[in-house]
Amino acid sequence: MQFRAPKGTTDILSDIATKWQYLERKATELFKAYGYKPIITPIFENTEVFQRGIGSSTDIVQKEMYTFEDKGGRSLTLRPEGTAPVIRAYIERNMNQLPQPVKLYYMGPMFRYERPQAGRYRQFWQMGVEAIGSDDPAIDAESILLLMNYFKAVGLKELILYINSMGCESDRPKYIQVLREYAGENRKRLCRDCQKRIELNPLRLFDCKDESCLVVMGDAPKLIDYLDEGCRRHFGTVKHYLEMQGMTYIIKPELVRGLDYYTKTTFEIVSPLLGAQNAIGGGGRYDRLVEEFGGPPTPGMGFALGTERLAIAIEEEGVSIPTEDKNDVFIAVADDVVKPAAINLLYALRSRSVGTDVDYMGRSLKAQLRAASRRGFRYTVFLGSQELEIGIVAIRDMESGEQQEVKLSELVQYFSGIMERV
RNA sequence: GUGAUCGUAGCUCAAUCGGUUAGAGCGUCGGACUGUGGCUCCGAAGGCUGAGGGUUCAAGUCCCUUCGGUCACCCCA
Structure with missing residues (x-):
């Protein structure tokens, strides 16, 4: 066999492609019903867009980007996620002149240089929405509800919704300091990896599966308790709106997410049928991102879902997807x-x-x-x-x-x- | 980037302690009295055993390298 699809990529053959088209069609309908409009951004961007947008300390930027130089000597990167390009477009195309919030959705392939495993590929598909320009907690709730309702609309039942609040930029340094102190006091009871995490990324301490670490971190101070008045009220309102729609959730204080731009609300939806990579969708609020790009202070909120993980979950739950035979x-x-x-x-x-x-x-x-x-x-x-x-x-x-x-x-x-x- | 595991027809798998022309099921294609599918029966095509090197009289089988798949870690969709 002479040629093969590159490592971590695959051909989506007709049977599956047909199902994906259905999933995308359903998503389009629902996104539209929630007031979101389509946007199609380039599949590659100037590398700085992602360095700036996602944060240069993140794994994505440090080791997962498909970066190359074009013949004009420009450094370009295949998009590893969808939010940064949309924000770049929002600013470049002066969308702050439009009625706010600007609500956009996108769907298409993303690229991350990672070792493939179940539910993880180097080219993968996402659908996502962004609501830019409003800091109303109702927008947070809308984003979460839209994603959950979409999953339900395509037939998923076994889902777990995790939510958290990361607080504002002012809350986090304060909290991280407290967390470091606590972890430092208990250093001896933590595993070797976690001892390193104290300095590198203390929030990750909560993710460790080591039993001793779990015990230690169970008593650790939680970010939620260190939110300022505004953030706390914001989070409370988000929860209230979720409850009003009968949405059950689990507060997961360690839900941090690997992108630097999140503030306040973060959330993640997990399918227990999926394996190690079980997050089928997730997102959060990013109130500093537009500014980070050099735009005016503008809050935002959005999510992304993984199309193949969704398809796998649907398969695992045994949900049948209607397929139509065009040839009659x-x-x-x-x-x-x-x-x-x-x-x-x-x-x-x-x-x-x-x-x-x-x-x-x-x-x-x-x-x-x-x-x-x-x-x-x-x-x-x-x-x-x-x-x-x-x-x-x-x-x-x-x-x-x-x-x-x-x-x-x-x-x-x-x-x-x-x-x-x- | 780390670790484990696997790589034989399109797909799922066989092949005794290394031993002749590497098999089967499904699928594909064709046929079963001349213009009628699905079931059944018959037949055909299709493999440099992932690639490269080594050991041996002899390698699908043993060793090394490499590429790829799978799963987990890290992290994420």
């Missing part, structure tokens, strides 16, 4: 001399949006029937010299096997009628 009519050609007439009929039907196909393999009539059957056509039309002469063709229902005769001149009418009824 097969024209079986009994005699080579009528092939031109068959082709005419083919395009006549297609022009009326009746999914139609013929044999292109020079098959015998029997083989044509077999192929039509395997490909799942609903009807087969028999066309031969006789039919052409008398102007009447046989239509076979491929499920029941019953046949009926229809005038050739009325055939197009006949099928477009049937298809409209369906």
